[in-house]
Structures are given as structure tokens and as C-alpha cells.
Amino acid sequence: MTACLLETNALGRSFGALAAVSGVEFRLDAGARHALIGPNGAGKTTFINLLSGVLQPTLGRVVLKGRDITGIPEARRVKLGIARTFQINRLFRGLTVLENVYIAVSERVGAAADMFRPAGARGDVIREAMHLLAMLKLEDDAGRRVSELPYGRQRLVEIAVALGLKPEVLLLDEPAAGVPSAESHIILDAVGRLSKDIGVLIIEHDMDVVFRFAERITVMVGGRIFAEGTPKEIAADPEIRAVYLGQHSHV
Amino acid sequence: MIAPALNPALHPAALAFAGRHQPRVWEPIVWILALVFYFAFPNHLGFGTELLITILFALSLDLVLGYAGIVTLGHAAFFGVGAYTVGMLAYHGFWNEPISSLMLAAIVAALVGLGSGLVLLRTQGLTLLMLSLCTMALLEEAANLGHEYTGGFDGLASLPIPKLLGLFEFNPLYPRTQYVYVLTVLFISFLFIRTVVYSPFGQSLTGIRENTLRMHAVGSPVRARLVTCYTISAAIAGIAGGLWAQANAYVNLTTLGLDRAAMVLIVLILGGCGRMYGAFVGAVAYMVLAHFLAKLYPTAWQLGLGFLLVVIALFARNGILGIGEALLRRFRAKRMPR
Numbered sequence: 001m002t003a004c005l006l007e008t009n010a011l012g013r014s015f016g017a018l019a020a021v022s023g024v025e026f027r028l029d030a031g032a033r034h035a036l037i038g039p040n041g042a043g044k045t046t047f048i049n050l051l052s053g054v055l056q057p058t059l060g061r062v063v064l065k066g067r068d069i070t071g072i073p074e075a076r077r078v079k080l081g082i083a084r085t086f087q088i089n090r091l092f093r094g095l096t097v098l099e100n101v102y103i104a105v106s107e108r109v110g111a112a113a114d115m116f117r118p119a120g121a122r123g124d125v126i127r128e129a130m131h132l133l134a135m136l137k138l139e140d141d142a143g144r145r146v147s148e149l150p151y152g153r154q155r156l157v158e159i160a161v162a163l164g165l166k167p168e169v170l171l172l173d174e175p176a177a178g179v180p181s182a183e184s185h186i187i188l189d190a191v192g193r194l195s196k197d198i199g200v201l202i203i204e205h206d207m208d209v210v211f212r213f214a215e216r217i218t219v220m221v222g223g224r225i226f227a228e229g230t231p232k233e234i235a236a237d238p239e240i241r242a243v244y245l246g247q248h249s250h251v
Numbered sequence: 252m253i254a255p256a257l258n259p260a261l262h263p264a265a266l267a268f269a270g271r272h273q274p275r276v277w278e279p280i281v282w283i284l285a286l287v288f289y290f291a292f293p294n295h296l297g298f299g300t301e302l303l304i305t306i307l308f309a310l311s312l313d314l315v316l317g318y319a320g321i322v323t324l325g326h327a328a329f330f331g332v333g334a335y336t337v338g339m340l341a342y343h344g345f346w347n348e349p350i351s352s353l354m355l356a357a358i359v360a361a362l363v364g365l366g367s368g369l370v371l372l373r374t375q376g377l378t379l380l381m382l383s384l385c386t387m388a389l390l391e392e393a394a395n396l397g398h399e400y401t402g403g404f405d406g407l408a409s410l411p412i413p414k415l416l417g418l419f420e421f422n423p424l425y426p427r428t429q430y431v432y433v434l435t436v437l438f439i440s441f442l443f444i445r446t447v448v449y450s451p452f453g454q455s456l457t458g459i460r461e462n463t464l465r466m467h468a469v470g471s472p473v474r475a476r477l478v479t480c481y482t483i484s485a486a487i488a489g490i491a492g493g494l495w496a497q498a499n500a501y502v503n504l505t506t507l508g509l510d511r512a513a514m515v516l517i518v519l520i521l522g523g524c525g526r527m528y529g530a531f532v533g534a535v536a537y538m539v540l541a542h543f544l545a546k547l548y549p550t551a552w553q554l555g556l557g558f559l560l561v562v563i564a565l566f567a568r569n570g571i572l573g574i575g576e577a578l579l580r581r582f583r584a585k586r587m588p589r
């Protein structure tokens with residue numbers, strides 16, 4: 001029933017002899033809450049790099065709302081509605097939190113090419129950036145440099161920058177990775193509160209989070225899709241339990 | 252979720268950002284000092300003119316290096332192109348009206364910046380550094396070989412520069428006109444650079460400097476931004492070079508050599524990158540130091556500057572202004588504990 005937002009056909013990417021991703025048929029629906037799980041080195045990040053255009057595939061296609069975007073570079077895909085966060089922070093570390101989000105929002109609304117007006121005069125951009133920061137409970141850090149923030153807060157900035165792009169497809173690569181578990185719930189709460197208009201694909205290792213958040217789960221192993229289904233189906237699959245979920249006996 | 256009373260757009264950080272382009276109280280002091288110099292040191296206006304030109308040149312470098320993070324060693328290429336544009340047009344009798352000549356210098360330098368930028372800015376880091384150096388070396392060699400037009404190694408001397416606005420004579424012995432003229436051009440250029448730096452475009456340049464990869468991921472046309480910035484910077488460097496040719500009434504190969512490129516880099520690092528006023532502080536520090544060191548140790552004065560640069564690179568990455576900012580922060584922290 002729901003519309004297909006993003007889809008891949010036989011998508012593959014090799015690094016030399018290593019097929020990091022191969023033969024992936026995947027579909028993300030509008031408004032989806034979709035989790036991508038799999039052991040370390042399964043190819044999850046590579047897959048997101050292919051979706052966002054950071055990497056070019058060696059095989060197959062990426063299709064956004066029926067349009068083949070395989071050859072379209074990363075920056076232009078953002079304009080088409082795909083945004084992502086990174087497993088390892090990629091922020092403007094020497095700039096303030098507000099500046100980080102301002103940059104993203106100003107690119108989206110087309111203000112960033114303007115060189116004759118002060119950045120401060122774009123009240124609309126500042127307001128939107130501050131509202132995002134408020135939503136992520138970051139407003140009191142707005143004037144601080146990212147490099148001065150604890151890692152957990154930096155992870156929130158990572159999300160704020162992506163949300164500043166108002167994406168239709170949001171790809172989250174382990175948003176809570178590297179954050180002490182006491183703080184990770186702040187990040188996951190924020191992810192849980194994302195607008196239902198956005199289709200979200202999240203890579204996450206914490207099975208509790210995955211089962212709480214996701215309506216659909218894709219399991220990737222060795223660069224291939226190993227299984228896909230609802231959380232119930234995935235949890236009930238004995239093979240998956242053996243291959244991947246074995247160590248999470250509480251599932 | 253957000254209480255309307257606590258509008259985040261009225262948060263102090265948002266208000267500070269909204270007003271950050273407003274002039275600071277101390278900013279006019281710089282220009283007042285420049286005017287005071289004119290009256291206080293009428294016998295040193297040649298030195299003053301040279302200083303102001305160096306500031307303008309360093310400002311142009313700050314835009315690419317300090318804001319966009321483009322590490323270039325060949326910025327004198329554009330200074331030289333500007334100087335030779337003015338020099339050749341005047342020497343060969345094509346055009347010598349000062350203000351329009353300066354504009355032509357800016358345009359030609361911008362074109363060279365655009366052309367070389369389109370190629371150079373595909374690369375990064377060491378490759379970019381070497382290519383910028385090569386571009387400059389090529390231009391220098393061209394100026395050396397084309398002596399029919401450029402005067403070759405000797406350059407072009409006694410350029411016929413007419414009176415400014417038909418009123419004020421460029422007197423090489425008593426360069427009052429030069430000083431005021433250069434100061435005016437510096438001021439206008441500074442206002443322009445300041446506008447660009449505080450604009451959304453300037454903000455996006457800092458984004459490229461801080462994390463180019465993330466800029467792609469927020470949908471920024473990174474290369475177009477860099478080429479635009481490089482072209483603007485080249486135009487301003489060209490104006491600085493054009494001023495140099497007009498003020499001295501000659502051009503020669505020193506305008507586009509490695510010495511000048513290295514000098515402007517030292518000036519900027521000394522003063523502090525990405526701060527605009529670093530160019531002012533650095534140029535004053537460099538020229539005053541060079542002046543006195545050269546008197547004290549006529550043969551080895553560059554050693555002293557080199558030593559200073561090492562100290563700055565090791566202990567004060569943000570230059571003299573960076574030291575000042577750190578002291579100010581400490582002072583404020585003491586006055587307002589907590």
C-alpha cells in the first residue's frame with residue numbers, strides 16, 4: 001500500500017577482490033522505520049555510502065521515487081531528499097553548534113550562495129536551526145564549538161545537521177555509536193521522535209533499540225541480504241538467531 | 252513541545268549570531284591609526300604605502316587560506332598579474348588612468364584565478380600546493396622571457412602614471428597621494444571582504460575548511476564555491492599588485508616570485524589566519540620587524556623572522572591575534588568566575 005521511496009536493484013560494490021556489497025535488492029517505503037543489522041564488516045556502511053552517493057556502485061542501480069539516481073553525485077542527491085549521518089562524526093569541529101546547523105539549512109534553502117548579505121540577517125535560517133537544536137535539547141550548546149562538546153552531544157549535532165536538510169530519506173549510521181549507554185537514550189529518543197513524513201533507515205547494533213524502533217528489519221551478512229521481515233519474523237527465525245542474534249539471548 | 256515563551260530564536264547564541272557582522276567598537280581604531288600615520292610620519296609614507304599594500308595582499312590570501320582552507324603557495328601569481336597588467340598597459344601607452352587600470356588589473360587577475368582555479372581546485376593538499384607553485388613559476392618565467400612586453404629581468408621602470416582624478420600627482424619622493432589612494436582602496440576592499448566573510452557564502456567557506464566531506468553531504472556545490480572564492484581572492488590580490496605598480500611606478504619579477512608568496516604567507520600566519528585583522532597585525536609585525544632586523548643584522552635578518560615563525564608555528568597556531576584572544580578569554584574568565 002505504502003509508496004516505495006528508495007529502492008535498489010542488484011546493487012553491488014567491490015573493493016578489489018572483496019565484494020563488500022553484492023546483489024542487494026532493497027526497498028525503503030515512505031515514512032518507514034527500517035533497521036539494517038548485521039555483524040561487523042557486513043557491508044552496512046558501504047550500503048549507505050552507495051545510497052547516499054559517497055561511493056559509486058560497481059553493479060546495479062539506486063532508484064529514488066522511480067528515478068534512477070545511480071550516477072548522481074552526493075551533493076545533488078541531498079537536493080533530491082536523501083540525507084545521512086556518519087558512523088564516525090563528520091562535523092565542522094571548529095565552528096559552533098549553531099553554525100554547523102546553519103550551514104546545512106542555508107544550503108537547503110538556497111541561501112548559501114549569497115555573499116552580499118550578512119548570515120545573521122537570514123532570520124529564517126537561524127530560527128529553523130535553533131528550533132532543530134531545541135528539539136534535540138542542544139540549544140544551550142548552540143554557541144559552543146563542536147570540538148568542546150562531549151562525544152554524545154556531538155552525535156546529536158550530527159543528527160541535527162542531517163535534519164537541517166529536511167530529508168525525505170534519512171540514513172542513520174549507528175547514531176548512538178561511541179556514546180556511553182547512559183547518554184545513548186537521548187539520541188535514540190530523538191530518533192524515535194522524528195517526523196513520520198521521513199523514511200528512516202537506521203544501522204544499529206543494540207537489539208533492544210532495533211526491536212523497539214523498527215517496523216522492518218533487514219539483516220545483512222557478508223555483503224548480502226540474509227533476511228528481511230518484521231521484527232517478529234526476524235526474532236522468530238532460528239537461522240538468524242544462530243548467525244547473528246546468538247549472543248543476544250534475551251531477544 | 253517548546254514553550255512559546257522560550258522561543259529558541261531569542262536564545263543568546265542565536266542573537267549573538269544574528270548580530271555578529273555588526274562592527275565592533277574597536278574596529279574604527281585601525282583606520283584612525285592609519286590616518287594618524289599619515290600626519291605623524293610624513294617622511295615614512297613610502298613605508299606606509301608598502302605596508303597597506305601588503306595588508307591588502309594578505310587579506311586576499313586570508314579569504315582562500317584562512318576562510319576556505321585552500322593551502323596555496325602561489326598567491327603572488329595574482330599580485331604579479333595585477334602589477335604587470337597596470338605596468339604593461341601604461342608602459343606601452345595603451346592605458347594608464349589609475350582607477351580604471353586598477354579595475355583592469357582586478358579583471359585580468361580574476362580571469363587567471365578562474366582559469367587556474369578550475370584546474371587547481373580539483374586537487375587537494377600537497378598536490379594543490381605544488382600546482383599553485385608551478386602556476387606562479389610558469390607566469391614568472393613567462394614574464395622573464397617575454398621581455399619585449401614585460402621588460403624581462405629588468406622589468407618596466409618609469410611608468411607614466413597620470414594624476415589621480417586629474418588632480419593629485421603620484422610623486423615617488425613624497426608619496427602622499429599614493430598613501431591616501433592605497434588606504435582608500437584598502438578600505439573599500441576590506442568592506443567588501445568583510446561582507447563576504449560574514450555572509451552565508453562566507454559561512455559555507457568555513458564549512459569547506461572544517462570538513463569538505465560533510466559539505467558534500469549537506470548538498471553544497473563545493474568546487475563551485477572554492478573556485479568563486481579563489482577568483483575573488485585573485486582579483487583582490489591583482490588590485491594589490493596594481494597598486495604596487497602605480498605607487499612605485501615600476502614593475503619587475505619580484506612581484507610574482509616565491510619570495511613575495513612566502514612573505515605574504517608569513518605575514519598571515521604571524522598575524523593569524525581566518526580573522527581578517529590578522530592581515531593587519533601580521534603585516535605591521537612583519538614589516539616593522541624586517542625593518543629593524545635589517546638595520547641590526549643587514550646580512551642575516553631573515554634568520555630572525557624565520558625563528559619567530561618557528562615559535563609561532565610551535566606555540567601559537569593562531570598567530571599574534573590568537574595569543575591576544577587567548578589572553579582576553581583568560582582575563583574575562585577571571586573577572587566573571589563560574
Ligand SMILES: Nc1ncnc2c1ncn2[C@@H]1O[C@H](COP(=O)(O)OP(=O)(O)OP(=O)(O)O)[C@@H](O)[C@H]1O
Binds near residue numbers: 018039043044046
Ligand atoms: N573504502 C574501502 N576500501 C576497501 N575496503 C573497504 C572500504 N570500505 C569498506 N571496506 C570493507 O568492506 C567491508 C564492509 O565494510 P563496512 O564498513 O560496510 O561494514 P559495516 O557493516 O558497516 O561494519 P561495522 O558494523 O563495523 O560498521 C569490510 O570488510 C571493510 O573492510
Ligand SMILES: [Mg+2]
Binds near residue numbers: 045087173
Ligand atoms: Mg559501519
